[in-house]
Amino acid sequence: MIIFNNGKYKSILAAEPGELNTIRQTVKSDKDFYPTYHLAPPIGLLNDPNGLVFDGEKYHLFYQWFPFDALHGMKHWKHFITNDFQVFQHADDLIPCEPFESHGCYSGGALKVDDKLAMFYTGNTRRLTDNQRIPYQNLAIFDCNGMLISKRPLIAKAPNGYTEHVRDPKPYLTSEGKIRFICGAQRQNLTGTALLFEMDNLDDTPRLLGELDIPKFNNHQVFMWECPDLMKLGNKDIFIWSPQGKARETHQFQNNYHATYAIGQLNQHTFDAEYIAELDQGFDFYAPQTFSGLENKENTILLGWIGLPDLTYPTNQFKWHSALTMPREIQLKNNQLLQRPIKKIYENMTTLSSLTLKGKMEVEHLDRAYLKFDAQNRPFTLDFFSNKAKEKLSLSYENGLICLDRHQSTQTELMIKFGSQRYCKVHELYTIEIFFDRSIVEIFLNNGEKTMTSRFFIADRENVIVTNRSLNIEIGFPKHIQYV
Numbered sequence: 001m002i003i004f005n006n007g008k009y010k011s012i013l014a015a016e017p018g019e020l021n022t023i024r025q026t027v028k029s030d031k032d033f034y035p036t037y038h039l040a041p042p043i044g045l046l047n048d049p050n051g052l053v054f055d056g057e058k059y060h061l062f063y064q065w066f067p068f069d070a071l072h073g074m075k076h077w078k079h080f081i082t083n084d085f086q087v088f089q090h091a092d093d094l095i096p097c098e099p100f101e102s103h104g105c106y107s108g109g110a111l112k113v114d115d116k117l118a119m120f121y122t123g124n125t126r127r128l129t130d131n132q133r134i135p136y137q138n139l140a141i142f143d144c145n146g147m148l149i150s151k152r153p154l155i156a157k158a159p160n161g162y163t164e165h166v167r168d169p170k171p172y173l174t175s176e177g178k179i180r181f182i183c184g185a186q187r188q189n190l191t192g193t194a195l196l197f198e199m200d201n202l203d204d205t206p207r208l209l210g211e212l213d214i215p216k217f218n219n220h221q222v223f224m225w226e227c228p229d230l231m232k233l234g235n236k237d238i239f240i241w242s243p244q245g246k247a248r249e250t251h252q253f254q255n256n257y258h259a260t261y262a263i264g265q266l267n268q269h270t271f272d273a274e275y276i277a278e279l280d281q282g283f284d285f286y287a288p289q290t291f292s293g294l295e296n297k298e299n300t301i302l303l304g305w306i307g308l309p310d311l312t313y314p315t316n317q318f319k320w321h322s323a324l325t326m327p328r329e330i331q332l333k334n335n336q337l338l339q340r341p342i343k344k345i346y347e348n349m350t351t352l353s354s355l356t357l358k359g360k361m362e363v364e365h366l367d368r369a370y371l372k373f374d375a376q377n378r379p380f381t382l383d384f385f386s387n388k389a390k391e392k393l394s395l396s397y398e399n400g401l402i403c404l405d406r407h408q409s410t411q412t413e414l415m416i417k418f419g420s421q422r423y424c425k426v427h428e429l430y431t432i433e434i435f436f437d438r439s440i441v442e443i444f445l446n447n448g449e450k451t452m453t454s455r456f457f458i459a460d461r462e463n464v465i466v467t468n469r470s471l472n473i474e475i476g477f478p479k480h481i482q483y484v
């Protein structure tokens with residue numbers, strides 16, 4: 001075991017006495033933004049969800065984590081086990097401590113094999129002689145109680161024809177019982193793709209099968225695919241991934257990077273897509289992962305990172321950054337993916353109360369409330385929150401276009417750089433559900449047909465709503481997360 005301690009490539013095992021406590025105090029000094037019912041890092045930076053697997057009784061989940069600061073440093077996998085996504089039990093983290101993960105345990109997925117949990121992940125390393133990045137693909141074995149048993153490297157470099165950007169293995173079982181995993185990759189000509197590998201069993205050495213080809217996907221300007229995830233829902237195959245480089249558009253693909261999904265049929269290595277769309281149209285959503293593989297399911301659970309690569313947030317000063325989405329049930333309807341919070345979130349909520357909104361109204365605890373109303377496909381403008389600096393978050397609808405506007409709230413320069421409005425087109429607009437959690441908003445339109453997930457920062461806020469027309473809303477409060 002090596003205790004890495006090289007600038008930002010520092011493992012938690014190298015923490016000085018009292019160092020983590022000091023960071024904890026800084027996080028605690030944030031009185032405005034830390035969420036109550038979303039998973040957020042105790043200290044430091046969180047990014048992608050990793051290693052999602054159901055062991056038959058409990059859910060195991062991890063996230064990318066750098067404990068020391070709100071920046072992308074040495075990545076660990078922070079580990080939790082839960083039955084209900086409300087009480088989370090700590091389990092063994094994946095801590096970089098071997099030469100094949102010297103610069104971090106990067107993203108990956110999990111598979112249950114017999115009574116063990118196999119975590120496939122990328123070992124980020126840098127060559128000593130010239131600091132060249134070398135990606136390993138590694139395997140860590142955990143037991144179902146969350147104890148780490150072993151780790152080993154599977155592949156020690158990028159295959160020929162690809163750059164050092166090969167990462168994020170997501171495993172699944174084939175109908176013949178083989179273990180396959182799919183990695184995001186960049187070709188030597190700097191275009192994005194995904195690579196399929198196969199193993200007979202967990203002791204085997206992976207063989208490269210080839211690229212996953214999606215002829216219908218416009219790969220123009222796309223330089224890298226991150227976090228691929230292949231699964232089956234009903235009689236369709238689904239591919240979810242995070243392609244980087246796609247040009248931004250006015251009413252979709254508005255962020256610097258986007259999470260995308262394709263629905264269709266997987267034939268050998270070719271994905272014949274019938275429908276391709278962006279997964280979420282808010283300001284902050286990336287690198288989602290599901291609990292599924294190619295075993296046939298009617299629905300599955302997805303978690304996403306409420307954040308984006310290369311973004312800073314106002315909570316950087318408090319040494320924490322980002323959160324995960326609520327667990328979302330995804331299912332297919334009319335060849336489109338529907339996303340809704342899992343039923344447990346609704347079951348655990350306080351009883352809903354009704355309110356007729358008019359003009360300006362105070363709503364107690366609005367900043368951690370769930371709101372639901374029927375827009376009846378008619379225009380509206382809603383302004384949420386207020387403070388001395390007249391900050392607010394606005395949501396409006398007119399003629400099939402929803403707009404979430406955070407220009408009158410606190411933003412970092414990088415947030416401003418990518419624009420302060422996000423739009424979402426709908427055919428018609430009926431049910432709107434809004435989940436506020438202090439600096440997070442998750443919006444579900446038309447029962448999950450479209451979603452908009454975002455951060456917003458309004459300090460010292462008053463819990464008020466201003467509406468331009470009378471609206472009957474229902475209000476409830478999701479249950480806080482508990483860590484044990």
Ligand code: FRU
Nearest residue numbers: 048064075106107167226287
């Ligand atoms: C996506 C990503 C992955 C990588 C990880 C590193 O956000 O860049 O491709 O494995 O984050 O933290």
